Amino acid sequence: xxxxxxxxxxxxxxxxxxxxxxxxxxxxxxxxxxxxxxxxxxxxxxxxxxxxxxxxxxxxxxxxxxxxxxxxxxxxxxxxxxxxxxxxxxxxxxxxxxxxxxxxxxxxxxxxxxxxxxxxxxxxxxxxxxxxxxxxxxxxxxxxxxxxxxxxxxxxxxxxxxxxxxxxxxxxxxxxxxxxxxxxxxxxxxxxxxxxxxxxxxxxxxxxxxxxxxxxxxxxxxxxxxxxxxxxxxxxxxxxxxxxxxxxxxxxxxxxxxxxxxxxxxxxxxxxxxxxxxxxxxxxxxxxxxxxxxxxxxxxxxxxxxxxxxxxxxxxxxxxxxxxxxxxxxxxxxxxxxxxxxxxxxxxxxxxxxxxxxxxxxxxxx
Numbered sequence: 601x602x603x604x605x606x607x608x609x610x611x612x613x614x615x616x617x618x619x620x621x622x623x624x625x626x627x628x629x630x631x632x633x634x635x636x637x638x639x640x641x642x643x644x645x646x647x648x649x650x651x652x653x654x655x656x657x658x659x660x661x662x663x664x665x666x667x668x669x670x671x672x673x674x675x676x677x678x679x680x681x682x683x684x685x686x687x688x689x690x691x692x693x694x695x696x697x698x699x700x701x702x703x704x705x706x707x708x709x710x711x712x713x714x715x716x717x718x719x720x721x722x723x724x725x726x727x728x729x730x731x732x733x734x735x736x737x738x739x740x741x742x743x744x745x746x747x748x749x750x751x752x753x754x755x756x757x758x759x760x761x762x763x764x765x766x767x768x769x770x771x772x773x774x775x776x777x778x779x780x781x782x783x784x785x786x787x788x789x790x791x792x793x794x795x796x797x798x799x800x801x802x803x804x805x806x807x808x809x810x811x812x813x814x815x816x817x818x819x820x821x822x823x824x825x826x827x828x829x830x831x832x833x834x835x836x837x838x839x840x841x842x843x844x845x846x847x848x849x850x851x852x853x854x855x856x857x858x859x860x861x862x863x864x865x866x867x868x869x870x871x872x873x874x875x876x877x878x879x880x881x882x883x884x885x886x887x888x889x890x891x892x893x894x895x896x897x898x899x900x901x902x903x904x905x906x907x908x909x910x911x912x913x914x915x916x917x918x919x920x921x922x923x924x925x926x927x928x929x930x931x932x933x934x935x936x937x938x939x940x941x942x943x944x945x946x947x948x949x950x951x952x953x954x955x956x957x958x959x960x961x962x963x964x965x966x
């Protein structure tokens with residue numbers, strides 16, 4: 601996928617997405633077909649790509665970008681209609697607690713709930729009661745929640761739920777889920793995202809948001825023998841296990857490269873434009889602008905902070921060798937322009953918003 605700015609491959613040790621090169625293009629897929637009917641051959645022919653965002657950032661900003669990337673990939677591959685399900689460990693843990701499930705049964709209950717995409721609720725409930733030892737009343741209370749799917753409206757409804765509103769963990773997770781959907785709305789992709797409380801895969805060790813993409817059955821596309829693909833991608837937030845910036849000062853070659861290792865300033869990223877803001881409360885403006893640049897195939901990034909200082913943003917450009925900064929502030933929003941800064945010369949010029957893409961492409965021409 602030429603022009604996409606921020607993919608990392610698994611065979612590069614899942615390099616830090618923010619630190620180790622947002623310019624890697626996805627390699628061409630293998631010539632074998634991606635879809636197959638035999639589970640064993642599917643495993644043998646699987647083609648896995650991975651990207652990661654490592655570090656400490658403000659809530660849900662990198663999570664939203666991960667979902668944006670996944671949406672781009674599935675749209676570009678044209679495999680058919682798809683849906684990206686999202687959930688959060690904190691929400692499900694809060695739901696179980698509010699339903700009277702002890703902490704000791706969290707993992708086993710998760711594994712049963714996760715079967716809802718393959719089994720009807722009656723069978724899942726039977727397993728909870730008969731095999732996992734839950735009371736029928738507790739199982740029924742869980743059933744009121746784990747069969748729910750929706751979007752921002754569902755999140756807001758659950759924030760007002762009498763049981764969940766009393767649970768700190770559930771409120772925290774739902775608050776972040778609301779924030780996530782607000783960011784996804786700015787990216788224009790909420791139509792393909794579903795908040796699904798039955799999504800429980802890996803919640804025994806993932807610490808926050810999880811998501812999974814599934815291909816949907818094409819009703820008007822009959823085939824002799826339907827091919828079931830199911831899940832085609834997934835992701836999650838989990839506690840960091842990279843020692844970047846750790847107190848011990850350990851370095852991780854290839855994962856956390858040092859641009860000063862050779863004593864010379866080296867460009868450490870293929871990012872072409874940094875989207876920046878000079879004032880507070882302009883995260884939405886940055887998200888909208890960066891989405892426009894991504895959709896135009898421009899390699900762009902932004903700092904994963906709600907209100908970063910402008911000087912820090914510009915210093916990041918200089919440190920990493922990003923040639924252009926697209927700055928959108930309150931005055932620029934009023935005037936319908938974007939301030940385009942040449943990082944090397946520090947020269948700035950106001951560009952009408954509708955001409956920004958063409959101007960960036962012109963400046964990036966070799």
